[in-house]
Amino acid sequence: MIPPGLDRELADVVGTRWVLTRPGELLAYTSDGLPGYRHDPALVVLPGTRDEALAVVRLLARRNVAFVPRGAGTGLSGGALADGTVVLGLNRLRRILEIDVDNGWAVVEPGVVNAHLSRAVAAYGLHYAPDPSSQSACTIGGNVAENAGGPHCLKYGVTVNHVLALTVALADGSVVTLGSTEGEVSGYDLLGAFVGSEGCFGVVLDATVRLTINPPAVRTMLADFPTIDSAARATSAIIAAGLVPAALEMMDQPTIQAVEASIYAAGYPVDAAAVLLIELDGAAAGLDDDVARVAAACRDGGARDVRVATTEADRQRLWQGRKKAFGAMGRVSSHLVVQDAVIPRTRLPDVLAEIGRIGREEGVTVCNVFHAGDGNLHPNIPYNGNDAGETQRVERAMVRIMEACIAAGGSVTGEHGIGVDKLPYMPRLFSEATLGSMCRLRDCFDPERRMNPGKVVPVRSCREWAMSPAARR
Amino acid sequence: MRDSAGSGDTAMTHARRRDPILESGGGPEVRHAPSTEAELVDILRESAPHTTFRIRGAGTWTSVTERICADATLDLSRLRGITAYVPGDLTLTARAGTLLSEIAEVTRANGQWLPLDPWGGSTGTLGATLATASAGPLAATIGLPRDAALGLTIVDAAGIRTTAGGRVVKNVAGFDLVRLQVGAWGTLGILTEATVRLRPLPAVDRSCAIQLLENAGLAELITSLRQLTLGPLALEAVNSTLAATIGLPPAAMLLVRLGGSPRAVAQTLDQLLRHPGAHEISSSIWPTLAATESDGAAGVRYSVRPSQWPSLWTAVVDAGDATTRVHATPSRGIVRVVAPAALQDRVRQSTVSAGAMEIVEGAGPGVRGLPALRALGRRVRDAFDPHRRLNPGVMDDDRS
Numbered sequence: 001m002i003p004p005g006l007d008r009e010l011a012d013v014v015g016t017r018w019v020l021t022r023p024g025e026l027l028a029y030t031s032d033g034l035p036g037y038r039h040d041p042a043l044v045v046l047p048g049t050r051d052e053a054l055a056v057v058r059l060l061a062r063r064n065v066a067f068v069p070r071g072a073g074t075g076l077s078g079g080a081l082a083d084g085t086v087v088l089g090l091n092r093l094r095r096i097l098e099i100d101v102d103n104g105w106a107v108v109e110p111g112v113v114n115a116h117l118s119r120a121v122a123a124y125g126l127h128y129a130p131d132p133s134s135q136s137a138c139t140i141g142g143n144v145a146e147n148a149g150g151p152h153c154l155k156y157g158v159t160v161n162h163v164l165a166l167t168v169a170l171a172d173g174s175v176v177t178l179g180s181t182e183g184e185v186s187g188y189d190l191l192g193a194f195v196g197s198e199g200c201f202g203v204v205l206d207a208t209v210r211l212t213i214n215p216p217a218v219r220t221m222l223a224d225f226p227t228i229d230s231a232a233r234a235t236s237a238i239i240a241a242g243l244v245p246a247a248l249e250m251m252d253q254p255t256i257q258a259v260e261a262s263i264y265a266a267g268y269p270v271d272a273a274a275v276l277l278i279e280l281d282g283a284a285a286g287l288d289d290d291v292a293r294v295a296a297a298c299r300d301g302g303a304r305d306v307r308v309a310t311t312e313a314d315r316q317r318l319w320q321g322r323k324k325a326f327g328a329m330g331r332v333s334s335h336l337v338v339q340d341a342v343i344p345r346t347r348l349p350d351v352l353a354e355i356g357r358i359g360r361e362e363g364v365t366v367c368n369v370f371h372a373g374d375g376n377l378h379p380n381i382p383y384n385g386n387d388a389g390e391t392q393r394v395e396r397a398m399v400r401i402m403e404a405c406i407a408a409g410g411s412v413t414g415e416h417g418i419g420v421d422k423l424p425y426m427p428r429l430f431s432e433a434t435l436g437s438m439c440r441l442r443d444c445f446d447p448e449r450r451m452n453p454g455k456v457v458p459v460r461s462c463r464e465w466a467m468s469p470a471a472r473r
Numbered sequence: 474m475r476d477s478a479g480s481g482d483t484a485m486t487h488a489r490r491r492d493p494i495l496e497s498g499g500g501p502e503v504r505h506a507p508s509t510e511a512e513l514v515d516i517l518r519e520s521a522p523h524t525t526f527r528i529r530g531a532g533t534w535t536s537v538t539e540r541i542c543a544d545a546t547l548d549l550s551r552l553r554g555i556t557a558y559v560p561g562d563l564t565l566t567a568r569a570g571t572l573l574s575e576i577a578e579v580t581r582a583n584g585q586w587l588p589l590d591p592w593g594g595s596t597g598t599l600g601a602t603l604a605t606a607s608a609g610p611l612a613a614t615i616g617l618p619r620d621a622a623l624g625l626t627i628v629d630a631a632g633i634r635t636t637a638g639g640r641v642v643k644n645v646a647g648f649d650l651v652r653l654q655v656g657a658w659g660t661l662g663i664l665t666e667a668t669v670r671l672r673p674l675p676a677v678d679r680s681c682a683i684q685l686l687e688n689a690g691l692a693e694l695i696t697s698l699r700q701l702t703l704g705p706l707a708l709e710a711v712n713s714t715l716a717a718t719i720g721l722p723p724a725a726m727l728l729v730r731l732g733g734s735p736r737a738v739a740q741t742l743d744q745l746l747r748h749p750g751a752h753e754i755s756s757s758i759w760p761t762l763a764a765t766e767s768d769g770a771a772g773v774r775y776s777v778r779p780s781q782w783p784s785l786w787t788a789v790v791d792a793g794d795a796t797t798r799v800h801a802t803p804s805r806g807i808v809r810v811v812a813p814a815a816l817q818d819r820v821r822q823s824t825v826s827a828g829a830m831e832i833v834e835g836a837g838p839g840v841r842g843l844p845a846l847r848a849l850g851r852r853v854r855d856a857f858d859p860h861r862r863l864n865p866g867v868m869d870d871d872r873s
Contacts, residue, residue, distance in 0.1 A: 102780040147645045158643065160652070161620060176845040183776025183806035183829075186836045187850050187868065188661070189606075192619055192652025196645045216702070236561050242584055242673030283703040283741070286734030342641040346561035374643045375562075414643035422646070429646055434635040437857075438648045444852040456647060 001084040002042045003063050010045045013055045018092075020044040029087050032075040033134070036337060036385075037420055041068070041082035046089040050109065050205050056088060057203055058173035066450040069199040071111065071142025074134040076338050077419025079146065079198045079455055088203065090141050096120055097206060104211045105164055105181065110141025110204040114148075117209070126211040129156040132415070133323045141204045147196030149415030151247035151322065152279075154373040158415065160195040162210045168194065168202035171446040181208050193441060198417050199452040201445040215246070215281035219291045220309040220318055223276040223298040224269045228252055228356065228368075231274035232348035234301030235372040238278070238294055239345060245294065247279040248373030249322055255329075255367040258382075259321045262328035266321025269305070276303075276372065277322055325369045326380065332365075333382035337394060341402055343410035345375040354404045355379055362397040364390070376414035377405065403428075418456045426458050503545035507552060510628065510665045516547070517632030517663075517862075525865045528659040530570060530598035540835070541866050549600055552665060555579060557640070564623060564640055566668040569600025576669075585671045588615045590759065592766040592809075600664045605834070606656030609763050610707035610730070613804045619655040621669045627654060627662035630858040640668045653853070658835050660868045661857040675706070675732030679742055680758060684750030685710065685725040691783035694727065694748075695803050703741040706732040709762065712790050712799040715811075719761045721754065725790070727803075730756060765798065766811060773817055775829040779806040785827040792816075792823035835867040 011019045020026055021043045030038045047053040060067050068082040070089050080087070093109035096117065100106070101124045108117060114135040118127040131150035132138055138148065144166065149158045156162075165179035179191035194201050225231035231250055238248065251259070256268045256275060268275055276298065280290050295306040309315040321328075329336050343351050352368065355377075359366035370378040379401050383394045402412055402425055412418075412425040426435060438457050443449070507513040517526075527543040531550055553570035560583040567576060574595035576587050591597055591607035601607075603625070606618045624638035627650075637650035654661055685691065691710075698708065707730040717723035729745055731738045745751055777785045782803045789799055789808050797820070798811040808829070810820050821831065854861075854869065861869065 100780075103778055147649075149643060153643070157616070157620065158645075160649075161616065170845070170849075174845045174848075176849055177843070178846070180830075182778050184774070184832060185830070186832050186834075187846075188853055189619055189652045189656050190846075190849060190853070192655075193649050196649050200648075213699070213704075239563065240561050242676070244673065283733070283737040285702055285740040286737035289734055289736060342643050344559060344562040344564070344641055346559055371643070375641055376643045409640055411639050411641050411644040411646045413645050414641070415645060417645055418647060426647060429639070430636065431634075433633050434637070434650070435647075437629070437635050437637075437650055440856040441648050441650065441653060441853070444849060444856050 002065055002086065006063060006065065006086075007043055009059055009063075010043070010056060013059060014045060014047045014052050018046040018048065020046070029070070029073070029082070029089075032073045032078060032080045034076045034078050034338065034419070034421060035335070037078035037081060039081040039083040041087045042084050044087040044089055046092050048092045050093060053088070053090065053093060053203065053205060054169050054173070054175065057169045057171070060086060060088075060450070061171060061173045064448070064450070066453050068452045069141070069145065069203045071139035071145070072113070072134075072137050074138040075142065075146060075419065076340065076416040077413065077421045079417050079419030079452070081420065083454070085453070090203070091139055093141075094139075099124070099211075101126070103181070104213070105208050106211055107206055107208045108140050109206055110139060110144070112140045114138050114140060114143060121211050124211075125214050127214055128162065128209060129153075129212040130159045130162055133326060135323075140207055140209065144195055144204055144207055145197065145199045146415065146417045149371070149374075149376065151249050151371060153415075154248055154371065155244055155246040155281075156212060160192060162212075163191065163195055163207060164210055165208040166191060166194060167205045169205055170202045171448060171451045175205065176202070179208070194445075196417070197442075197445075198419065198456050200442050200456055201451070217284035217287050218246070218279060218281045218315070219287055220315040221278045221280075221291065221294060222268070222307050222309075222318055223278065223295075223303040224272040224305040225274045225276070225301070225303050226272070227302070228274045228352050229349050230302035231276055232352050232372070234276060234298045234303065235348060236346055237297040237301055239373065241293055241297055243280075243290055243294060245278050245373060246281045247277070248371070249277040250368065250370055250372040251275050251277070251322065251325065252368040254365055255325050255369040258328045258332050258367060259325050262324070262331055264321050264324040264328050266317050268321055272304070277318060322369070325367075329367060329380060329382045333384055335385035336380055336382050337398060338416075339377070339379045339398060339401065340413045340416040341377045341379070341405035341410055342414040343375045343377065343405050343408045345373070347408040347410070348372065348375060351377070351404055351408050355401055358397050358400045358404070362393045362400070364394050364397050366397070366401075371414070374414065375410070420455060423456075423458050504548060505545060506548040506550065510552065510626070510634065513547070513552070513628050513663065513665060514632045514634060517628060517630065520545070523860055523862070525862050528604075528663055528864055530601035531572065531596060533593045533597045533601065541864055543865060547663065549663070549665075550598070553598075556666065557668075560585060562640075562642075563671040563673075564642065564668055565671055566624075566640065566666060567599050568666050569598060569664045571599045573597055573599060573602060580671055581674065584674050586674045587621065587669055587671055589618055589621055590763055592763055594760055594764040599667055599669070603655045603667055604657065604659045604664055610709040610759065610802055613708060613802050614704060614706055615672070619652050622651050622655050622667055623670055624668035625651055625654055625664055626666040628665055629662040630860065630862045635662070638668070642670055658867045659864045660854060661863075663863065677735045677738045678706075678730070678732045678756045679738055679753065680728060680730045680756045681742060681745050681751055681753045682721060682726045682728050683745065683748045685727060686750060691786060691803075692780070695782075698729070701741050701744055703731060703733055703737040706730040707759070708803055710786060710801040710803060711762070712793070712797070714795060715765065715798040715800055718765055718798060719758060721758070728754070728758060728762070730759060762800070773810050773820075774832040774834075775808045775810070775824045776832055777806045777827065777829045779804055781828065782806050782808070785824065785829050788823040788827040789820055792820045
């Protein structure tokens with residue numbers, strides 16, 4: 001699959017220790033955060049500096065070898081899998097190169113962990129706004145590749161809204177700076193096209209990301225609903241009232257019970273059909289008026305109780321339960337399928353009802369924990385992957401759920417990417433002509449199609465891709 | 474080349490009468506004004522592969538479109554109308570030729586707005602605003618046109634209809650063709666319809682002007698504004714000539730726009746009015762300011778990293794004369810100059826010493842970029858419009 005002697009050539013660049021070839025060493029790289037898919041890479045190379053990373057890209061170009069860039073491997077769509085090719089791991093590149101407080105940005109290497117960046121700039125009253133649930137492990141480079149989101153993206157926007165410039169290595173080994181820190185640039189928005197390209201367009205060598213001023217005041221609320229439907233309707237009512245919370249998250253009863261049974265217990269009401277976790281931030285003046293309006297919208301929608309966190313510890317606890325909900329589901333079953341679909345916000349009540357119906361009909365437990373304010377659903381199903389019958393029912397339920405979201409005018413991913421998991425849905429969302437445009441764009445960055453082959457656009461939609469040497473390998 | 478018989482003689486005649494380019498006698502001979510996307514597809518498919526087209530919305534970008542030498546004009550102003558609006562989703566879908574003013578009227582009735590404020594004002598079309606990525610003062614806090622665009626329908630140079638994005642507010646399905654198309658000046662395809670993200674209208678919208686007594690102290694002033702209770706919706710500096718043009722006393726000023734809850738706005742305004750030379754002004758100043766560039770004035774922008782904005786501002790203001798209109802968006806590091814060509818040269822020299830980049834609207838991909846970026850931009854153009862049929866000369870780095 002790969003040219004003989006490649007491991008030795010790579011070792012000359014990064015050192016023997018950082019080229020992994022033994023099955024035991026490769027095991028950790030056979031899947032990402034969605035373990036339902038497994039592929040065996042031929043080898044893993046882990047450069048320690050930017051120069052080494054570039055030298056590796058150039059060596060792989062010279063030897064015409066396909067490769068898959070990878071950060072912390074927390075992705076949830078099977079996007080960082082390498083089937084018989086090379087994994088280029090970037091998580092050793094974890095230096096924060098510059099913090100520019102005056103201009104409000106930081107220059108970081110791709111392997112910097114999301115939460116570490118916020119920690120590093122906290123002393124300046126700043127933070128990095130995109131906050132995926134995996135933020136304590138995931139890397140900025142991976143966030144750029146996936147255009148990652150998070151609860152606070154409702155108000156602050158997703159990764160693409162926070163990237164000012166990227167220095168990237170293209171597959172041919174050339175280095176390009178996309179975007180600029182010097183105000184604005186002319187020309188096509190290639191930076192915007194690059195963010196979210198799932199490792200198919202280039203390797204991030206450094207990223208200049210915007211830092212956000214910490215809000216002067218924050219209020220975090222928990223509203224307790226007797227039905228999922230009432231929580232969904234309250235979500236629409238809050239938005240319709242002209243309020244844009246910093247975050248507006250929903251958790252249903254199976255999720256609440258999983259969290260409350262775990263070490264992440266946050267004091268959520270276990271008998272609630274659903275809770276909304278709502279955060280408002282901004283100027284202290286007027287903020288409590290907004291809190292009152294949100295509380296009124298929730299009560300009008302049927303909330304049994306609305307409480308506001310009174311201490312920072314209380315607030316952190318409410319958030320920890322939400323952010324560790326996926327982890328808490330580990331207690332329920334050995335396997336978990338995590339989904340990511342987006343629907344128009346006003347369709348939440350009927351789509352959630354449909355998801356409930358599908359779960360009952362297939363005999364599976366669907367846990368909904370998601371960004372209600374964005375209409376970004378995360379229906380998750382814990383299951384026993386060793387039970388073939390149950391696995392089959394879970395798969396069928398997931399397909400039906402995704403079809404329901406598409407039928408509601410939605411999309412199959414809001415923040416996790418297409419990877420390999422969502423490939424089958426792409427032809428439902430986009431015409432052949434549109435998929436062809438995506439392939440054309442990809443070819444501008446990587447005409448040899450060596451970077452993350454077989455991801456994002458189904459191979460059959462991209463005839464040129466199917467014929468490429470990388471895809472044939 | 475194809476004549477315009479299929480696209481409606483009445484529309485053609487009507488359009489001819491209004492077209493300043495045609496009246497001047499130097500414009501293209503053929504003008505198409507399709508009223509449906511299907512007609513547009515037919516025009517592109519049935520014309521010869523090398524026929525070139527100038528793409529036109531409401532005609533407010535004459536400074537750029539006059540530079541285009543094309544066989545025919547594609548006038549999209551009849552391709553208009555809001556096709557979907559769901560207030561609860563804060564999304565709206567409209568055809569490209571829909572005027573921003575029409576969208577503003579419909580959304581205002583629901584307490585919502587599309588916070589795009591391109592130079593020239595609301596007489597421009599949605600399609601042109603997205604295609605040019607034209608952004609005014611609101612962009613500094615609310616975002617650029619590419620942040621507002623959720624989905625697009627595009628007819629490419631070969632007459633093939635494609636889509637990008639969708640109607641939901643968060644979407645990472647596939648490569649981001651929306652961002653590629655927004656700001657591409659129509660060179661990668663013709664936008665025919667767009668879905669945009671709306672926002673709730675702020676409960677209160679109030680503004681004030683702070684006189685810039687002298688050019689010194691600009692950085693300190695901006696820094697002090699960071700301590701405000703409520704972050705401003707927009708901050709724009711204007712020189713004395715421009716201040717007088719928009720009906721303010723003739724002095725350099727920083728205009729501050731505040732939006733949000735009544736209490737937060739009132740408290741912040743109190744803080745602002747404590748600055749010497751500060752006074753409240755009507756928020757109607759903002760559309761007036763945008764309209765100062767509606768006459769197709771050559772838009773030349775200079776850009777530096779935001780912290781270096783004061784020295785760029787000083788250099789540009791000093792290089793101009795009493796007729797030069799200058800305004801700046803400090804947080805984006807942009808200074809924009811409206812002046813006759815001769816004076817622009819003088820301004821250009823002064824900005825070089827301030828280390829600024831010059832942005833010529835519609836200029837090529839990576840004109841100032843390194844060879845790898847230029848090559849990448851050229852590959853993108855080649856991939857989507859290999860024969861340079863759409864707006865030839867725009868976004869084409871061979872031009873410079």
